[in-house]
Amino acid sequence: MCGIVGLFLKDKSLEPQLGALLTDMLITMTDRGPDSAGIAIYGAEQDGLAKLTIQSDAPDDDFATLAADLSTALGVSVDLHRKDSHAVVILPAGQAAAARAVIAGRPGQIRVMSDGNAIEIYKEVGLPQDVAARFALSKMAGTHGIGHTRMATESAVTTQGAHPFSTGPDQCLVHNGSLSNHNNLRRKLRRDGVRIESENDTEVGAAYLTWKMQNGATLGEALEASLTDLDGFFTFVVGTKEGFGVVRDPIACKPAVLAETDQYVAFGSEYRAMVGLPGIEAARVWEPEPATVYFWSH
Amino acid sequence: MSTSDKEAPRTAPIQSATFTNPVNAEIRRAAATGIYDIRGGGAKRKVPHFDDLLFLGASISRYPLEGYRERCDTSVTLGTRFAKNPITLDIPITIAGMSFGALSAQAKEALGRGASAAGTSTTTGDGGMTPEERGHSTKLVYQYLPSRYGMNPDDLRRADAIEIVVGQGAKPGGGGMLLGQKISDRVAEMRTLPKGIDQRSACRHPDWTGPDDLEIKILELREITGWRVPIYVKVAGSRPYFDTALAVKAGADVVVLDGMQGGTAATQDVFIENVGLPTLACIRPAVRALQDLGMHREVQLVVSGGIRTGADVAKALALGADAVSIGTAALVALGDNDPKWEAEYQALGTTTGAYDDWHEGRDPAGITTQDPLLASRLDPIEGGRRLRNYLKVMTLEAQTIARACGHNHLHNLEPEDLCALTVEAAAMAQVPLAGTEWYPGKPGGGY
Amino acid sequence: MxxxxxxxxxxxxxxxxxxxxxxxxxxxxxxxxxxxxxxxxxxxxxxxxxxxxxxxxxxxxxxxxxxxxxxxxxxxxxGVAENMMSGTVVIDGDASQYAGATGRGGLLVIKGNASSRCGISMKGIDIVVHGNIGHMSAFMAQVGNLVVCGDAGEALGDSLYEARLFVRGSVKSLGSDCIEKEMRPEHLAILADLLERAGSDAKPEEFRRYGSARKLYTFDIDNAAAY
Known part of the structure; x- marks a missing residue:
């Protein structure tokens, strides 16, 4: 149960403001989700480089020698930029899987939030305003981003339970609603070797999409299939390197509003999340149809 | 020598424990009629209950209070979190929501009279507020239900509290169906439905879903009523930890938690008997949710479903509830299932104690009916007196126990005053099995 | 002012x-x-x-x-004008879900589109939508008139009671127990009045009327699939 915001920029001149615009949208949705907050932001790609966003509850210890250790283990140059409990690890493209393996083998509690060329994910327990401040989200630039405020329903209020959930390289998902068959689906996916870390229903939704795409589905096909295979109430917003998509369950009770102008496409659980956007008064505002996949890309 | 076949010992007839006579009768009934069994009331199956708990009492390590002389207070205040006008009740036993429609106007009036005389509140139901009920209830809780029958802002502002009903213990996740027989002219008018047709009640609210929306709905109701009255949220016992936590997060002043023995006017028997948690199993998770949020006693917890005696009241309070609510017991106090109507129960194919076809409108006791002749059998003044007496007795009983445990207020009862007779009850109530310090799931292992 | x-x-x-x-x-x-x-x-x-x-x-x-x-x-x-009793509410733009839910009287006018569940459980309110309405509109609607100058989404009037539904455009699908009904002169008169009060120049003759088939009014096992 939650608030979702999303912003996809068509006008490049707005890119330096992406973090600031999304942060305002996120904070407006505090009432819908005061437990934790998170944001996935898609920045500029750097040729030949990949990045991992990682998180630790003990970053001083866990991050201290990580770049050097990775560099030694992988035999490549690795940069690490720490932001509070998170850090972005920059390394040569193609090294992400190897780096994940090294991180998994280390002592400590480092969690990989995302990997890809463009995506960075920041999420923590706390009020959206405080989470945004910890990571200086409002200073971030980018082409598009998705944010989430969480009111936990049945799983714990933890960093792991916060959204967005990574669904694969440069992919992420946020959710408003409550899935009713996630336990069975989690067991099935785990049997098929899919990594699912929490008891959170949304993570199962995310893992399901990843699993579908690993088996050859496009993101659009995976979302279409989710309408059959996922039970319960959901509005999903998914991010990819190129853009973002929206899908609601066939009953479509959980709120969703889209707004489009020449400059951007915006998503909000409520209209008021978007009132601070430039030119919103003249935007085309509508609600996504049930069981219909929407997608915008660059 | 040979014994004839006639004299040979035969296998004694063995009744199946699975296909019992009642089970087979129900199969035959379903096959004959093509309709599932609809009935009133709550779960009849045996489930672990308050009967499986005992109080320890005081002796040398604790000192009891002198009955009737040393005070043992019983008052409770509900809605202290946000409401300008919280409700203070003389006793921690309220009357649960029961609709005009399900009950006769006389029965509703009797409930109002009895509750008021005992210093407690009564509650409307799925059918709106009647003037009789408002007139005879000093404190009236107005239910805000998915159907919204009769809902209007004037009654909302006339209420002393608003109870947003998310679920009922008899049917968590279910709607309702009041069969056409009970839709009289007056019921039909209050519900804006044609007379005599089945009334189908929705299972979800028409204009919100989930805790994030609920928070906004609560805001609207507070704005319409000027933040004066407490907002209760009533949930069925199904996932009490999460539901209590979410009701609190959405802004409730009071959480009402109804276990599976809680009654309903009419729903499928299969639903009543197979969905939901026993009341005993609901309380500790709900209290834990309140404690985890630092809200125990700040947001009050009202527990209902199978409360019958002062001992039940005391046990619910000891487990952490702030008050309890009664429905079925109040109807029995008014005369429901009274043996004096046995001949008429027999004529309806049932017997005293088992009558549960409340939805059919032919209640011999004149309580769950809209038939004017039957309804006139219940004198609201006499009914009110009976209910008041019963509420007073329950209160005295609870006080007796509390004093014996050394408490000067019912609210000072605590889980440590209790022990459990069965392992099941020990697990559900999280109090030790009698004579031990152990209950299943106790942190730290125990024995 | x-x-x-x-x-x-x-x-x-x-x-x-x-x-x-x-x-x-x-x-x-x-x-x-x-x-x-x-x-x-x-x-x-x-x-x-x-x-x-x-x-x-x-x-x-x-x-x-x-x-x-x-x-x-x-x-x-x-939930705009939810449970409205009387008066008028006019929205120049669009309305989200549950417009006029459980409304008991008065007139709600939406000049743009209304989303899903418009007029859900309505109990006497009149609603006029100049544009389209979304799915599950007039679910369990009891009394009142819902006028749609554009198109209606899926499952219009599911489990309907006595509310009258008038749609000028297409209806994606009718809900359980909802059927098209004959447009009689008294209905045209109701429509003409509502359209005028709602500031619409649509013609009553362009509308079709939908209402309850009343098959769910008393339980019958042969209709069980409709529940």
Whole structure:
């Protein structure tokens, strides 16, 4: 149960403001989700480089020698930029899987939030305003981003339970609603070797999409299939390197509003999340149809 | 020598424990009629209950209070979190929501009279507020239900509290169906439905879903009523930890938690008997949710479903509830299932104690009916007196126990005053099995 | 004209001020500025006053309205005019889910489109939508008229009671127990009146009428699939 915001920029001149615009949208949705907050932001790609966003509850210890250790283990140059409990690890493209393996083998509690060329994910327990401040989200630039405020329903209020959930390289998902068959689906996916870390229903939704795409589905096909295979109430917003998509369950009770102008496409659980956007008064505002996949890309 | 076949010992007839006579009768009934069994009331199956708990009492390590002389207070205040006008009740036993429609106007009036005389509140139901009920209830809780029958802002502002009903213990996740027989002219008018047709009640609210929306709905109701009255949220016992936590997060002043023995006017028997948690199993998770949020006693917890005696009241309070609510017991106090109507129960194919076809409108006791002749059998003044007496007795009983445990207020009862007779009850109530310090799931292992 | 600016005035104070009006003095015209998606704007009013909300609102705008004429120049969130008793509510833009839910009287006009569940469980309200309506509209609708000048989404009028539904455009699908019915002169008269009061120039003859087949009125196992 939650608030979702999303912003996809068509006008490049707005890119330096992406973090600031999304942060305002996120904070407006505090009432819908005061437990934790998170944001996935898609920045500029750097040729030949990949990045991992990682998180630790003990970053001083866990991050201290990580770049050097990775560099030694992988035999490549690795940069690490720490932001509070998170850090972005920059390394040569193609090294992400190897780096994940090294991180998994280390002592400590480092969690990989995302990997890809463009995506960075920041999420923590706390009020959206405080989470945004910890990571200086409002200073971030980018082409598009998705944010989430969480009111936990049945799983714990933890960093792991916060959204967005990574669904694969440069992919992420946020959710408003409550899935009713996630336990069975989690067991099935785990049997098929899919990594699912929490008891959170949304993570199962995310893992399901990843699993579908690993088996050859496009993101659009995976979302279409989710309408059959996922039970319960959901509005999903998914991010990819190129853009973002929206899908609601066939009953479509959980709120969703889209707004489009020449400059951007915006998503909000409520209209008021978007009132601070430039030119919103003249935007085309509508609600996504049930069981219909929407997608915008660059 | 040979014994004839006639004299040979035969296998004694063995009744199946699975296909019992009642089970087979129900199969035959379903096959004959093509309709599932609809009935009133709550779960009849045996489930672990308050009967499986005992109080320890005081002796040398604790000192009891002198009955009737040393005070043992019983008052409770509900809605202290946000409401300008919280409700203070003389006793921690309220009357649960029961609709005009399900009950006769006389029965509703009797409930109002009895509750008021005992210093407690009564509650409307799925059918709106009647003037009789408002007139005879000093404190009236107005239910805000998915159907919204009769809902209007004037009654909302006339209420002393608003109870947003998310679920009922008899049917968590279910709607309702009041069969056409009970839709009289007056019921039909209050519900804006044609007379005599089945009334189908929705299972979800028409204009919100989930805790994030609920928070906004609560805001609207507070704005319409000027933040004066407490907002209760009533949930069925199904996932009490999460539901209590979410009701609190959405802004409730009071959480009402109804276990599976809680009654309903009419729903499928299969639903009543197979969905939901026993009341005993609901309380500790709900209290834990309140404690985890630092809200125990700040947001009050009202527990209902199978409360019958002062001992039940005391046990619910000891487990952490702030008050309890009664429905079925109040109807029995008014005369429901009274043996004096046995001949008429027999004529309806049932017997005293088992009558549960409340939805059919032919209640011999004149309580769950809209038939004017039957309804006139219940004198609201006499009914009110009976209910008041019963509420007073329950209160005295609870006080007796509390004093014996050394408490000067019912609210000072605590889980440590209790022990459990069965392992099941020990697990559900999280109090030790009698004579031990152990209950299943106790942190730290125990024995 | 009295103005209340929600950028500087708390919601509680605004609603308290409007709820205190009796319509007896000459302060009958009010303007609300900067609603910016706020919830519960101008809810619980009970006086013959005129309130203009300049901008977009959140959930439950004009909730449980009695007597007042409320005009929103923007779009509204879920549950606009829910359980309205009387008066009029006019929305220049679009309405989100549950517009006019459980409404018991008065007139709700949506000049744009209404989303899903428009008129859900309506109990006497009249609703006129100039544009389209979304799925599950008029679910369990009991009494009143729902007029749609555009198209209707899926499952229109599911489990309908006695409400009348008029649709000018297409209907994606009818819900359980909802059927097309004959348009009789009295229906054309009702439509003409509502269209006029809602400021629509659509012609009553262009509409089709839908109502309850009344097959769910008494339980029958042969209809069990419809439940």
């Amino acid at each position: 009295q103005q209340i600016d929600l950028a500087t005035t708390p919601l509680r104070e605004m609603n308290e001020t409007l709820q205190a009006q009796t319509g007896a003095d000459n302060q009958t015209a009010w303007e609300i500025l900067n609603p910016r998606g706020s919830h519960a704007v101008a809810c619980g009013l009970d006086a013959p006053i005129e309130v203009t909300v300049r901008g977009h609102t959140g959930y439950y705008c004009a909730g449980m309205n009695k007597q007042a004429a409320i005009h929103v120049t923007g779009s509204v969130g879920p």
